[in-house]
Amino acid sequence: MFGILRTLWLTFLHAGHRRVTVGYPEHKPPLPPRYRGRIILSRDPDGMERCVACNLCAVACPVDCISLQKAEQDGRWYPDYFRINFSRCIFCGMCEEACPTYAIQLTPDFEMSEYLRPNLVYEKEDLLISGTGKYPDYSFFRVAGVKIPGKDKGEAEREAAPIDLHTLLP
Amino acid sequence: MTAPMPVIIGVTLVVLLGLATFLTWFERRLLGLWQDRYGPNRVGPGGILQAVADGIKILFKQDWIPPFADRGVFVLAPAIGMMTVLLSFGVVPVTAFWSIAGDLNVGLLFVLAMMGMGVYGVVLAGWASNSKYALLGGMRAAAQMISYEVFMGLSVLGVVMQAGSFTMRDIVLAQSGLWFVVPQALGCAVFTLAGIAETHRLPFDLPEGENELGAGFHTEYSGMKFGIFFLAEYAGVVLISALLVTLYLGGWQGPLLPPALWFALKTGALVCLFILLRAALPRPRYDQLMALGWKILLPLSLINIAATGAILLLHAPG
Amino acid sequence: MSDLPFILFSLVAAVAAIMVVTRAVAVHALLYLVVVLLSLAGVFFALGAPFAAMLEVIIYAGAVMVLFVFVVMMLNLGRSDRDRERHWMAPAVWIGPALLSGLLLIALCTTLRTIPPTAASDTMAPIGPQSVGLLLYGPYVLSVELASFLLLAGLVSAFHIGRNIRGTGTGEP
Ligand code: SF4
Ligand code: SF4
Numbered sequence: 001m002f003g004i005l006r007t008l009w010l011t012f013l014h015a016g017h018r019r020v021t022v023g024y025p026e027h028k029p030p031l032p033p034r035y036r037g038r039i040i041l042s043r044d045p046d047g048m049e050r051c052v053a054c055n056l057c058a059v060a061c062p063v064d065c066i067s068l069q070k071a072e073q074d075g076r077w078y079p080d081y082f083r084i085n086f087s088r089c090i091f092c093g094m095c096e097e098a099c100p101t102y103a104i105q106l107t108p109d110f111e112m113s114e115y116l117r118p119n120l121v122y123e124k125e126d127l128l129i130s131g132t133g134k135y136p137d138y139s140f141f142r143v144a145g146v147k148i149p150g151k152d153k154g155e156a157e158r159e160a161a162p163i164d165l166h167t168l169l170p
Numbered sequence: 171m172t173a174p175m176p177v178i179i180g181v182t183l184v185v186l187l188g189l190a191t192f193l194t195w196f197e198r199r200l201l202g203l204w205q206d207r208y209g210p211n212r213v214g215p216g217g218i219l220q221a222v223a224d225g226i227k228i229l230f231k232q233d234w235i236p237p238f239a240d241r242g243v244f245v246l247a248p249a250i251g252m253m254t255v256l257l258s259f260g261v262v263p264v265t266a267f268w269s270i271a272g273d274l275n276v277g278l279l280f281v282l283a284m285m286g287m288g289v290y291g292v293v294l295a296g297w298a299s300n301s302k303y304a305l306l307g308g309m310r311a312a313a314q315m316i317s318y319e320v321f322m323g324l325s326v327l328g329v330v331m332q333a334g335s336f337t338m339r340d341i342v343l344a345q346s347g348l349w350f351v352v353p354q355a356l357g358c359a360v361f362t363l364a365g366i367a368e369t370h371r372l373p374f375d376l377p378e379g380e381n382e383l384g385a386g387f388h389t390e391y392s393g394m395k396f397g398i399f400f401l402a403e404y405a406g407v408v409l410i411s412a413l414l415v416t417l418y419l420g421g422w423q424g425p426l427l428p429p430a431l432w433f434a435l436k437t438g439a440l441v442c443l444f445i446l447l448r449a450a451l452p453r454p455r456y457d458q459l460m461a462l463g464w465k466i467l468l469p470l471s472l473i474n475i476a477a478t479g480a481i482l483l484l485h486a487p488g
Numbered sequence: 489m490s491d492l493p494f495i496l497f498s499l500v501a502a503v504a505a506i507m508v509v510t511r512a513v514a515v516h517a518l519l520y521l522v523v524v525l526l527s528l529a530g531v532f533f534a535l536g537a538p539f540a541a542m543l544e545v546i547i548y549a550g551a552v553m554v555l556f557v558f559v560v561m562m563l564n565l566g567r568s569d570r571d572r573e574r575h576w577m578a579p580a581v582w583i584g585p586a587l588l589s590g591l592l593l594i595a596l597c598t599t600l601r602t603i604p605p606t607a608a609s610d611t612m613a614p615i616g617p618q619s620v621g622l623l624l625y626g627p628y629v630l631s632v633e634l635a636s637f638l639l640l641a642g643l644v645s646a647f648h649i650g651r652n653i654r655g656t657g658t659g660e661p
Pocket of ligand 2: 052053054104
């Protein structure tokens with residue numbers, strides 16, 4: 001009996017408490033930088049596409065909403081098309097975890113409603129941004145041993161020059 | 171002084187239905203306030219037009235009658251629920267000059283009778299829907315409302331004994347010195363609880379019990395038929411509050427302010443109290459509800475009657 | 489025409505009563521019975537006995553009939569029961585009793601006409617709850633007490649039937 005009255009009184013006191021609701025369109029909630037929102041494809045510091053079309057993200061995606069096709073130019077791989085169906089994406093971030101080149105990243109933007117479902121299928125032009133995203137200094141091709149124009153074998157960071165098999169010198 | 175009867179009836183009807191609609195919004199705002207949220211605050215200033223928006227939406231919804239339902243009774247049930255509540259208002263005296271039948275010499279009994287008829291709305295809805303959840307809800311409602319009607323009737327007897335009349339207006343006039351809530355505190359408490367159970371409001375909304383029964387007796391209802399049930403519930407809240415004011419809180423009487431305003435203020439405060447109950451309290455189990463009624467409220471109201479009778483006899487002249 | 493409400497209510501009561509016996513669905517019949525009781529209350533009201541009218545609504549229409557509906561709800565009557573009821577409603581079944589009752593009705597009406605109207609019927613003032621109470625606890629106190637004994641007996645037997653027999657696993661522990 002007393003407990004009930006006390007409950008009533010305490011609930012009544014809540015009239016003076018601050019409300020926890022954030023009135024959304026007027027007040028944007030503060031989102032942490034690692035919030036998992038709209039997916040982007042980033043570029044490396046040189047302004048080239050980071051994605052090497054390895055398909056790891058497409059494999060990791062639990063709902064199979066990534067679709068891409070590999071193309072090749074001067075030894076660099078890049079996606080011919082890169083398509084994410086955001087009407088299926090669950091924003092789990094698995095793709096970001098799987099990506100070896102930090103190309104695919106999730107951003108703190110969630111305002112992507114559409115009236116037509118097909119509009120939620122984002123193409124590469126929609127996904128690709130001009131910056132580097134969360135990892136400003138990383139460039140896959142500077143670390144990897146792949147030969148690309150302007151960087152021969154053994155010229156990558158932390159990479160020794162290739163051993164010349166034809167010489168007998170120690 | 172008195173306005174012509176059709177005017178009174180018309181104004182009361184419009185005010186009541188408007189009030190019930192308004193309450194659908196008001197309750198959600200108050201619940202929000204007490205639960206640290208906002209509630210509907212978008213449509214119109216402060217969200218007050220939300221009620222209108224809901225009304226428009228529910229009016230244009232498909233009014234579907236399940237093929238397995240008993241059509242006639244299915245349609246009749248919400249009407250009964252609404253009508254009994256509205257009829258009960260007929261005997262509530264808003265002020266000395268403003269009531270439809272405030273001086274009916276069996277006014278209080280009329281209210282009890284209408285409450286008794288109100289059970290049919292719920293029970294028949296449960297039966298006519300011809301589905302398990304609705305039937306269970308209807309059965310719960312029947313048992314709960316019949317039981318609590320008993321306590322309600324017994325608890326107001328103290329008031330009747332003190333006022334010496336079943337007439338609502340006389341009951342109010344008898345409180346010009348001291349409001350009955352003081353000498354009849356026990357009866358007032360029992361009446362409040364019984365009133366909540368009778369309107370099957372939270373925390374006693376077991377006939378609906380959405381955790382276990384879907385939506386209880388109105389599971390199969392949609393569109394405006396559901397809306398009528400919904401509005402009847404809110405009109406019931408207003409009715410119970412108005413009755414509490416009339417029977418225990420001195421009706422329209424009060425200093426300074428005009429009588430109608432006093433009545434509205436008291437009723438409004440009680441409506442807020444009902445909403446607070448909903449915001450704060452969890453729903454009891456069904457056997458707890460019945461045990462509370464028969465093991466606590468019944469003896470309490472009997473004690474109340476006996477004590478009131480004894481004191482009245484002691485003070486009786488001669 | 490101050491008799492108009494009375495005639496109206498009685499008419500409704502009579503029609504509803506016919507509907508009660510001709511319905512095939514039990515709940516519909518019960519609903520019409522409720523209508524009968526309500527219109528009877530109206531008759532009481534028209535005759536100047538509001539207290540009796542209200543009690544009629546509260547007790548018969550409000551409580552007893554709800555229990556009836558409650559029980560019928562739990563019986564789970566289906567289409568087959570409805571068809572059986574229809575079958576029982578064949579004219580061969582009811583024409584005999586109906587004719588006899590009709591005769592009885594005519595006889596009743598003719599005998600009633602022979603009784604001269606009493607003076608009380610004109611000077612009827614509405615009987616308030618107070619006078620009913622005074623009468624009940626004055627000249628009729630014995631019957632009130634007897635009725636209360638009967639109710640008490642009913643209460644005790646209901647308690648006996650519904651009591652919790654220890655060890656049989658019924659009711660709460
Ligand atoms: S966030 Fe999850 S669901 Fe969305 S594309 Fe990446 S892996 Fe697929
Ligand atoms: S985004 Fe990353 S994981 Fe996906 S294909 Fe490109 S490089 Fe591979």
